[in-house]
Amino acid sequence: MTSTSAPPPRVRAALFDMDGLLIDSEDIYTIVTNTILERYGKPKLPWSIKAQLQGRPGPQAGEIFHNYAQLPISHEQFLTEQKELQTKLFPGTKALPGVMDLLAGLKERGVHMALATSSHEGNFKLKASHLGDMFQYFAPEHQVLGDDPRIPKGRGKPAPDIYLLALSTLNKTLEAQGQPPIQPEECLVFEDSVPGVESGRRAGMQAVWCPHPELLVEFKGREPEVLAGLTGAHKDDEEEQLQKTEVEVSQGKRRVGMPGEIDDGWAKLLKSLVDFPYEAFGIMEKRA
Template sequence: MLTILSTTPPPRIRAALFDMDGLLIDSEDLYSIVTNTILERYGRPPLPWSIKAQLQGRPGPQAGKIFHDWAQLPISHEQFLVEQKELQKDIFSTTKPLPGVMDLLAGLKSRGVHMALATSSNKNNFEIKSKHLGELFAHFKKEHQVLGDDPRIPAGRGKPAPDIYLLALSTLNKSLEVEGQPPIQPEECLVFEDSVPGVESGRRAGMQVVWCPHPELLVEYKGREKEVLAGLTGEHKEDEEKQLQKSEVEVTQGKRRVGMPGEIDDGWGRLHGSLEEFPYDSYGMGGKA
């Protein structure tokens, strides 16, 4: 068995892989508005962050089970989806970039960093959320946009499994191969995430991670930040470990084993309160291309 060395310094970044909801755009708050509207209709209390934290970054089926186990609504899951879709149709068309996003994307581009999108949103929701934000999503070529319902992601392998980020990286490397450039290794990727399952997904992919959480989520995980950054926390952990171990990839990239989380204080995950004034130099991205 190969040992993961926490003393190994992370290499310079060649690629940036982005989550979308709550990281690039303000859709996480819009999800809360929609959910709480439906909960109020049926006399249920607003969604607490202790539950919302478990939903973030997960594929719809997984998030739906967690939500309905808590909500105990007097309607079927199918009826909930009908009401949810109707509300989302209007509100998702109002999404806005979060602070610092546009400057960050421009800064990465000017430094020659390759970029891809890896979102748990399905194709229909992605189109509603993104179609009016052409300037933002122009930074991600179509072939480098990986969505939650991408058929290349096996069933049950959404975040926190590493598959979506490894797939996003493979799309970049496919383009580089055509251009005759050397492939990007997982440890040369910087994953940008706001959710706890998303951070774990990036760490399990053998990549470096920026965690930029919603302020309320940060309150929820107060005192456990280091565990989050290592990809070692989150709810429903036992079920996730069983599923991930079934198809763990037994390869090592830069002494970070793909398929496994990291270690406390290993330097491969960092907490950022905002994406504004991003410290490119500290990630080896100081010089512009």
């Protein structure tokens, strides 16, 4: 597990998930899935299954879904029907409450920002192209998508790779500007999904979990496990690959690839991003 001998340092960077965190696309995913399930006489998708799909790359989520749904159509046919509905509905995505104020507030406070979404490029464009006011806060080189070739196959969330890659894009920019690099523990990951929180914690970063109300119900009583990244969403082989990798920081060593500990203070649950508590993360006051 991650060493917690010291409190988390001041946040210098914010790394954001997108679906269900910045925009309301998770509700659209639910509408699309339930529409197809209804066509074939299947019940609506329960949150016990949806919770496993959230935050994961498409292929992994698809495998979980099809093992549950047992639809009487081929996987290819499902993808065709799904794409048709998504193409129709995704251009209507909207910012979730508090998001625009939060992004503006972080920029005013000098916090560096990057995007780390499991969405592939095609769907990303459908969901985001009409939301220029939001995505102006993320320079193109600081937008990491789920089909980014720099992410090894099978290493999507809950593996830490996507958040470590997002951080590396910020540090590349800082290096070019002659500024000191940001360490993983100086990053605050914003997530709505359980695998996403685990991804951030396994990257050695701080985290904010802002879940859908129904997801919070699903994990009632297990919130500390989620915040520590201890719900077991990772694969055993991932831990074997990553448990030897360490990152040196001023407070000691924090192990990349390993989760946190219960109540270690490195992650917080927020039911909304409205009126974000900057001071709780050591984020400086607005610049003059």
